[in-house]
Amino acid sequence: MGGVVPSGNLDRREVVKTLLAERNGLLVVTGLGSASYDVMAAGDNDHNYYLWAAMGSAATVGLGLAEAQPERKAVVVTGDGELLMGFGALATMALRKPPNLSIVVLDNGHYGETGMQPSHAGRGIKLDQVAQACGFDWTAEIRDMVGVKDLSRRIHVADGLKFADVKIKANNPLRVLPPKDGVYVKNRFRAVLGHAPN
Amino acid sequence: MLEKTRQQSDWQDQVYPALKSVNVKHVAYVPDAGHSKAIKEAETDIDVHSVVLTTEEEGIGYLAGAWLGGDRGALLMQSSGVGNCINTLALQCCTRFPLLMLITMRGDWAEFNQWQNPMGQATEDALKLMGVMTWRADKSEDVVPLIRGAATMAFDGDSACAVLLGQRLIGEKKWVE
Numbered sequence: 001m002g003g004v005v006p007s008g009n010l011d012r013r014e015v016v017k018t019l020l021a022e023r024n025g026l027l028v029v030t031g032l033g034s035a036s037y038d039v040m041a042a043g044d045n046d047h048n049y050y051l052w053a054a055m056g057s058a059a060t061v062g063l064g065l066a067e068a069q070p071e072r073k074a075v076v077v078t079g080d081g082e083l084l085m086g087f088g089a090l091a092t093m094a095l096r097k098p099p100n101l102s103i104v105v106l107d108n109g110h111y112g113e114t115g116m117q118p119s120h121a122g123r124g125i126k127l128d129q130v131a132q133a134c135g136f137d138w139t140a141e142i143r144d145m146v147g148v149k150d151l152s153r154r155i156h157v158a159d160g161l162k163f164a165d166v167k168i169k170a171n172n173p174l175r176v177l178p179p180k181d182g183v184y185v186k187n188r189f190r191a192v193l194g195h196a197p198n
Numbered sequence: 199m200l201e202k203t204r205q206q207s208d209w210q211d212q213v214y215p216a217l218k219s220v221n222v223k224h225v226a227y228v229p230d231a232g233h234s235k236a237i238k239e240a241e242t243d244i245d246v247h248s249v250v251l252t253t254e255e256e257g258i259g260y261l262a263g264a265w266l267g268g269d270r271g272a273l274l275m276q277s278s279g280v281g282n283c284i285n286t287l288a289l290q291c292c293t294r295f296p297l298l299m300l301i302t303m304r305g306d307w308a309e310f311n312q313w314q315n316p317m318g319q320a321t322e323d324a325l326k327l328m329g330v331m332t333w334r335a336d337k338s339e340d341v342v343p344l345i346r347g348a349a350t351m352a353f354d355g356d357s358a359c360a361v362l363l364g365q366r367l368i369g370e371k372k373w374v375e
Binding site for chain 1: 223259264288292
């Protein structure tokens with residue numbers, strides 16, 4: 001292990017667009033970098049929370065949100081590098097097991113923002129198997145759009161903590177930048193859930 | 199074998215009720231002896247989400263998410279964990295969600311393990327560098343007022359607030375034969 005393994009073939013924008021085609025109030029947290037651009041490209045939404053820093057935190061933000069909003073479904077969309085920086089969070093999530101939370105990793109096996117250096121995932125670490133070993137209720141490695149469509153249905157069912165490692169192409173589509181004002185995005189997110197800014 | 203001698207441990211009984219009184223619904227923590235009473239109570243409270251973390255910065259993301267969902271929480275850790283949180287505190291700086299932290303000190307007073315001293319001595323400055331307001335409790339009677347005051351400034355002011363529980367309060371930790 002350690003050599004670079006081939007990336008997947010899925011188009012990241014098509015994956016996210018398919019995943020979020022039917023929102024039905026779905027809460028979405030994005031990890032910094034390309035995952036945020038992909039979700040923004042699929043359409044800005046008051047139910048989106050975009051991270052621009054705090055690398056490694058997308059999963060834990062999703063965990064706190066899912067626990068505070070048990071009647072809704074939450075999904076974290078992030079990259080393999082972002083997830084790896086907070087790898088211990090897989091263990092933390094697996095102890096809590098919120099049934100309304102899904103972690104979707106757009107895994108191109110590389111750090112796309114910094115010059116496409118191979119990540120640990122790109123050198124052979126099987127992220128879905130780590131999640132499975134931690135005790136996630138459902139895990140999968142997804143390599144085709146049939147699997148993505150199946151995933152798009154699963155994230156709307158609160159029947160267990162889920163983890164999907166979606167193997168995408170290692171490329172950088174045109175950036176579609178979400179709002180960077182974290183207070184603005186926070187307040188509009190809370191407002192649509194019926195909470196005052198403060 | 200490690201054993202603690204405590205001056206007064208009644209403050210430990212007051213921490214959890216103080217958190218409940220400010221409507222904290224989530225307690226995220228890395229296990230620590232000084233917080234053991236509050237942790238035990240959080241773990242047995244069916245109205246509170248008690249979340250054990252593998253590393254302290256997970257709690258910052260967790261509490262940001264809980265606040266997005268409408269809930270208040272608190273993060274319990276030891277001073278060594280503050281070092282783990284530095285970059286992740288940018289999330290609070292840029293989002294301005296209320297972040298209440300209770301931090302038990304090491305490397306602060308009568309520390310038997312000098313490896314705790316570098317981070318312990320840097321804890322308060324490190325927090326301030328990242329925009330966290332801090333208060334120190336070295337006496338039992340200060341614990342509850344400082345927690346309540348920090349909670350007011352966190353939850354009413356969308357601020358990051360930390361109460362440092364000093365080693366003079368916690369008691370000297372000694373090696374025993």
